[in-house]
Amino acid sequence: MTKQEMQRALKKTYSGENGSLVALALKTLGCEQKKLAKRLGVSETQITKWKQGESMSHEKQTKLRKLIGINMYTDVALYSRQARSRRRTNGES
Numbered sequence: 001m002t003k004q005e006m007q008r009a010l011k012k013t014y015s016g017e018n019g020s021l022v023a024l025a026l027k028t029l030g031c032e033q034k035k036l037a038k039r040l041g042v043s044e045t046q047i048t049k050w051k052q053g054e055s056m057s058h059e060k061q062t063k064l065r066k067l068i069g070i071n072m073y074t075d076v077a078l079y080s081r082q083a084r085s086r087r088r089t090n091g092e093s
Contacts (some may be wrong), residue, residue: 018050021064028068040064 025036035049050056065071073088
């Protein structure tokens with residue numbers, strides 16, 4: 001696999017995760033898209049595009065993950081399920 005093919009494959013993998021990552025950030029930070037957009041230095045429209053699966057730069061993904069306290073190796077779907085499970089256990093919705 002060439003370097004270019006590898007980059008495309010990684011980009012496709014990460015773009016599928018972007019919607020989950022943005023949703024997790026909104027929930028974890030307890031903010032709306034407008035506030036998250038401001039914290040990331042992007043438009044509110046860009047947040048919507050990421051939620052719909054558009055690719056996100058590595059820089060923005062890293063910044064977003066830092067905001068919510070997870071690293072690049074954390075599986076976002078698994079993290080979301082664990083957080084929901086903890087909230088249910090604690091009687092939260």
